[in-house]
Amino acid sequence: MYRWLLRLYPASFRNEYGREMATAFARERRDTRTALGMAALWLRVIADTCVNAAGIHWDILRQDLRYTLRTLRRTPAFALTAVTVVALGIGATTAAFSLADFVLIRPLPFPEADRLVRFSEERPGFPRMELAPSNYRDLKQMATSFEALGAYRGLSVNLVGARQPLRLQGAAMTADVLAALAVRPMMGRPFTAADDVAGAPATALVSYALWQQEFGGDASIVGRPVRLDGEVYTVIGVMPRDFNFPSRGAQLWTAMRFVPADFVDRNNNYLQGIARLRRDVSVDAARTEMSMLAGRLQQPYPKENEQTGVSVIRLRDGVSQQSRTLLVALFGAAVCVLLIACANLTNLLLARAIVRRREMAVRIALGAGRERVLRQLLTESLVVTGAGGVLGLALAAATLPILSRLVPTALPIAETPSMDVRVVGFAMALTMVTGVAFGIVPLLQHHRDRASEGLREGARSGGSGREGMRGALVVAEITASVVLLVMCGLLLRALWTIQAIDPGFRLEHTLTARTSLPMPKYETLGARTGFYDGVLSEIRALRGVSSAAYISFLPLGDMRGGIFPVGISGHVESRREDNVAFLRYVTPGFFQTLGIPILQGRDVRDADHLDGPPVAIVSASFVTQFLPGQEALGRRFNFAAANREIVGVVADVKMRGLTRVSEPQVYIPHRQLPDRTYEWFAPKDLAVRATGDPLALVSAVRAIVQRADAEVPLSDIQTLEQLVDGDLASRVTQLRVLGAFAGVALVLGGIGIHGLLAFAVSARVREIGIRMALGARRADVVAMIAKRSLSLSAVGVGAGIVLAYTSGRWLQSLLVGVSPADGMAFAVAAALAAATAIAGSLRPALRAARVDPVTVIRLE
Amino acid sequence: MRERNPNADAIMAMLPLLPATFHILVALADEDRHGYAIIQDVAARTDGSIRLSPGTLYRSIQRMLEDGLIVETDERPSPEDDDERRRYYRLTTLGTAVAKAEAARLMDLVRMARARGLAPRKV
Numbered sequence: 001m002y003r004w005l006l007r008l009y010p011a012s013f014r015n016e017y018g019r020e021m022a023t024a025f026a027r028e029r030r031d032t033r034t035a036l037g038m039a040a041l042w043l044r045v046i047a048d049t050c051v052n053a054a055g056i057h058w059d060i061l062r063q064d065l066r067y068t069l070r071t072l073r074r075t076p077a078f079a080l081t082a083v084t085v086v087a088l089g090i091g092a093t094t095a096a097f098s099l100a101d102f103v104l105i106r107p108l109p110f111p112e113a114d115r116l117v118r119f120s121e122e123r124p125g126f127p128r129m130e131l132a133p134s135n136y137r138d139l140k141q142m143a144t145s146f147e148a149l150g151a152y153r154g155l156s157v158n159l160v161g162a163r164q165p166l167r168l169q170g171a172a173m174t175a176d177v178l179a180a181l182a183v184r185p186m187m188g189r190p191f192t193a194a195d196d197v198a199g200a201p202a203t204a205l206v207s208y209a210l211w212q213q214e215f216g217g218d219a220s221i222v223g224r225p226v227r228l229d230g231e232v233y234t235v236i237g238v239m240p241r242d243f244n245f246p247s248r249g250a251q252l253w254t255a256m257r258f259v260p261a262d263f264v265d266r267n268n269n270y271l272q273g274i275a276r277l278r279r280d281v282s283v284d285a286a287r288t289e290m291s292m293l294a295g296r297l298q299q300p301y302p303k304e305n306e307q308t309g310v311s312v313i314r315l316r317d318g319v320s321q322q323s324r325t326l327l328v329a330l331f332g333a334a335v336c337v338l339l340i341a342c343a344n345l346t347n348l349l350l351a352r353a354i355v356r357r358r359e360m361a362v363r364i365a366l367g368a369g370r371e372r373v374l375r376q377l378l379t380e381s382l383v384v385t386g387a388g389g390v391l392g393l394a395l396a397a398a399t400l401p402i403l404s405r406l407v408p409t410a411l412p413i414a415e416t417p418s419m420d421v422r423v424v425g426f427a428m429a430l431t432m433v434t435g436v437a438f439g440i441v442p443l444l445q446h447h448r449d450r451a452s453e454g455l456r457e458g459a460r461s462g463g464s465g466r467e468g469m470r471g472a473l474v475v476a477e478i479t480a481s482v483v484l485l486v487m488c489g490l491l492l493r494a495l496w497t498i499q500a501i502d503p504g505f506r507l508e509h510t511l512t513a514r515t516s517l518p519m520p521k522y523e524t525l526g527a528r529t530g531f532y533d534g535v536l537s538e539i540r541a542l543r544g545v546s547s548a549a550y551i552s553f554l555p556l557g558d559m560r561g562g563i564f565p566v567g568i569s570g571h572v573e574s575r576r577e578d579n580v581a582f583l584r585y586v587t588p589g590f591f592q593t594l595g596i597p598i599l600q601g602r603d604v605r606d607a608d609h610l611d612g613p614p615v616a617i618v619s620a621s622f623v624t625q626f627l628p629g630q631e632a633l634g635r636r637f638n639f640a641a642a643n644r645e646i647v648g649v650v651a652d653v654k655m656r657g658l659t660r661v662s663e664p665q666v667y668i669p670h671r672q673l674p675d676r677t678y679e680w681f682a683p684k685d686l687a688v689r690a691t692g693d694p695l696a697l698v699s700a701v702r703a704i705v706q707r708a709d710a711e712v713p714l715s716d717i718q719t720l721e722q723l724v725d726g727d728l729a730s731r732v733t734q735l736r737v738l739g740a741f742a743g744v745a746l747v748l749g750g751i752g753i754h755g756l757l758a759f760a761v762s763a764r765v766r767e768i769g770i771r772m773a774l775g776a777r778r779a780d781v782v783a784m785i786a787k788r789s790l791s792l793s794a795v796g797v798g799a800g801i802v803l804a805y806t807s808g809r810w811l812q813s814l815l816v817g818v819s820p821a822d823g824m825a826f827a828v829a830a831a832l833a834a835a836t837a838i839a840g841s842l843r844p845a846l847r848a849a850r851v852d853p854v855t856v857i858r859l860e
Numbered sequence: 861m862r863e864r865n866p867n868a869d870a871i872m873a874m875l876p877l878l879p880a881t882f883h884i885l886v887a888l889a890d891e892d893r894h895g896y897a898i899i900q901d902v903a904a905r906t907d908g909s910i911r912l913s914p915g916t917l918y919r920s921i922q923r924m925l926e927d928g929l930i931v932e933t934d935e936r937p938s939p940e941d942d943d944e945r946r947r948y949y950r951l952t953t954l955g956t957a958v959a960k961a962e963a964a965r966l967m968d969l970v971r972m973a974r975a976r977g978l979a980p981r982k983v
Contacts, residue, residue: 021914024896052915
């Protein structure tokens with residue numbers, strides 16, 4: 001029993017005094033007569049052991065720390081390199097982990113978020129399509145799997161306040177949405193079923209940020225009226241600061257008020273469904289129930305609901321596969337950097353261990369005990385990695401805001417990943433593991449040497465067997481940096497490929513902006529036409545403007561349009577994967593402004609009016625898909641509630657992303673958009689082609705819009721080039737981050753090879769001197785070093801190429817057609833790695849060449 | 861007055877001593893002792909009110925060895941009850957000096973307390 005207690009003491013102390021302590025304890029026990037006395041003795045001994053064992057451990061730690069700090073101060077170059085290496089490794093990994101954790105792992109910021117699901121309609125080719133209000137209503141009535149089930153739609157309205165009118169984003173939602181999310185306003189009340197009723201007073205909730213910025217954080221906001229799109233709403237509350245639903249940056253929520261007309265068309269899909277599962281229902285069970293209900297809805301509505309199912313996914317799983325791949329790739333790259341850093345650290349510690357072999361041997365010979373030496377080495381390694389870990393954590397915290405661009409906007413989470421206890425814990429655990437695992441390596445070395453050998457050999461020999469291991473580590477570093485470089489190269493090629501894609505319109509000298517027309521003020525064609533004609537004629541009259549026009553949604557913008565089935569036979573068809581086209585309304589001159597060629601027929605005209613025959617201009621891909629090999633002009637088709645005649649064919653443009661195909665488009669004259677119909681499609685995106693700098697026109701355009709209607713905000717002002725760049729932003733960030741990782745890896749690899757060779761040279765000074773005395777030329781010596789460096793890098797590059805090829809295939813979804821075996825990426829990566837190896841070996845080689853044989857031999 | 865020796869500063873830096881350390885120094889003042897004998901001596905001198913535990917004893921001994929206050933000795937003072945495995949400890953010159961310095965420090969304190977009537981005039 002007492003011997004077991006003795007185990008709490010450090011081994012060195014136990015070996016020294018354990019036996020005597022046991023003897024002393026045995027005597028005490030012998031002197032104790034009563035049972036009570038015995039119990040008291042045991043209690044005393046246990047307390048005594050705990051206090052003293054901890055004390056002795058602490059004494060040793062203090063000693064070791066003092067010794068460590070002294071030795072590190074004596075070798076600042078080593079200390080600095082080691083700490084930097086660890087900081088880079090831990091920093092990269094921690095940053096990547098916080099990002100991946102934030103986006104993929106951490107529960108969404110709602111109570112019991114794993115019970116939240118998104119549901120939508122599912123049709124062939126459209127796995128997640130919005131719900132039609134009538135289908136939503138019917139599903140809600142029948143479903144039993146959910147505690148709460150609601151629907152919402154994106155909302156973008158104009159807030160007219162004291163200052164300039166403001167464009168706000170948010171959502172219109174049924175009362176059940178907040179119930180499902182289990183979130184309450186921080187002030188005021190949530191929506192209730194009474195707010196959802198048609199004709200109920202209009203109510204709105206505002207975001208914390210909007211409340212602070214526009215209302216100065218005034219607590220009396222609850223109950224105050226605000227004007228949204230010309231209608232008066234009452235603010236009923238302020239949402240909590242971290243409420244980012246349905247997506248980041250939502251500013252305002254209104255109650256969804258259905259009117260009976262909303263339930264007529266089962267093909268008018270615009271609702272998103274969200275629900276909270278009942279505690280005893282799994283996602284799979286809910287999915288089964290919803291599919292069954294969808295099947296039941298097909299019977300009364302065979303045409304509208306043809307092949308319509310319901311998809312149910314966890315809210316958490318709303319991250320696209322591409323974002324997922326990207327994050328995992330990033331994390332993989334970070335782990336690569338960490339491994340390189342660890343290999344480097346091991347190499348540094350090994351080199352140091354070899355140099356200090358004599359010191360260690362002396363200490364062991366003096367009776368320090370292996371255990372004490374091990375402890376000393378571990379302390380040293382932990383001090384170095386600890387300092388590196390703290391620095392790395394700071395590094396990660398500093399880089400997180402840059403990484404925020406990689407957070408998908410579609411998730412209901414904040415923009416910048418926050419570090420929480422788990423991330424800090426992760427970094428600390430990583431640091432500990434690195435410190436312990438790699439601190440022990442030099443000791444394994446000691447175990448192989450016997451103390452006496454160390455003394456006899458002195459510090460001269462480098463231990464050629466160890467050099468094999470160190471060489472292998474350098475090879476591993478080069479391999480990993482080649483892999484990272486190839487990844488970067490591939491992604492860079494992919495970016496170039498995308499940048500080279502012709503969007504189908506001219507980017508230069510074009511200003512774009514959005515003027516969202518408030519409804520119902522502009523629900524009539526007359527009101528809209530007045531606005532467009534006034535604004536466009538004034539803009540066209542500006543100096544430096546060659547043309548200007550409006551469209552519902554600009555290509556590659558944030559709104560990607562709506563789809564309708566095309567009835568080429570002239571009849572209404574239900575929506576299928578292969579019979580839909582995108583709808584956009586345009587003003588005359590749009591194609592000219594964006595430089596989209598009109599291939600056949602004509603542009604829209606002012607004369608294309610509601611009283612005239614409905615006309616349409618279609619894209620080349622429309623003709624290819626629906627009228628292959630036929631004359632398109634003059635053909636009629638059913639689309640968006642009318643039979644329309646094709647009067648023109650225009651070239652294809654990229655609408656939903658540079659890497660996507662150009663889907664069939666239908667452009668309709670804006671004067672053929674009837675009153676109170678498809679209001680969402682009313683043209684709101686302005687494009688102005690300038691003869692010079694488009695941004696120079698901003699203030700003039702702003703003044704014109706304000707004169708036309710002071711309540712219409714001018715938002716999203718940017719050049720067409722900026723708009724298209726936005727499409728590439730996350731890709732560019734991703735490349736920069738990966739590039740930074742590859743750069744770090746390359747530098748670490750260079751440090752590694754330099755350290756290895758520098759050490760080899762200093763260990764072999766004597767041998768080199770003798771060789772030179774025997775007639776070797778300096779060139780031979782340099783060649784000897786270079787050969788070593790080149791053979792190491794050759795092996796590393798070779799292995800790197802094989803690995804990169806394997807992992808590149810896995811990245812394929814991000815590569816937009818660039819082959820994962822892209823020769824250029826591989827060649828450049830290999831060349832860079834080789835160049836780094838050569839650069840790293842330059843100094844050691846020169847040093848070897850400068851060895852003076854006379855001095856060396858005299859020293860002998 | 862205390863005599864000043866060349867290591868006065870080093871000695872003063874060690875003061876005040878932990879009670880256990882001082883007791884061990886006192887225990888070794890008249891003869892070399894092994895660990896258990898030290899425990900017994902301290903207990904006897906304090907009428908059993910202070911009983912060093914093995915942990916405290918050996919932790920103190922280790923520190924005192926490192927600080928050079930005591931040394932291990934090979935001589936066996938009383939061969940008849942000696943145990944081969946036992947280690948004996950002896951005061952060093954430094955140890956003696958430190959013990960004296962601590963005693964002087966304590967006496968100074970007592971004198972000050974006495975001057976203000978906090979301690980009896982003479983025992």
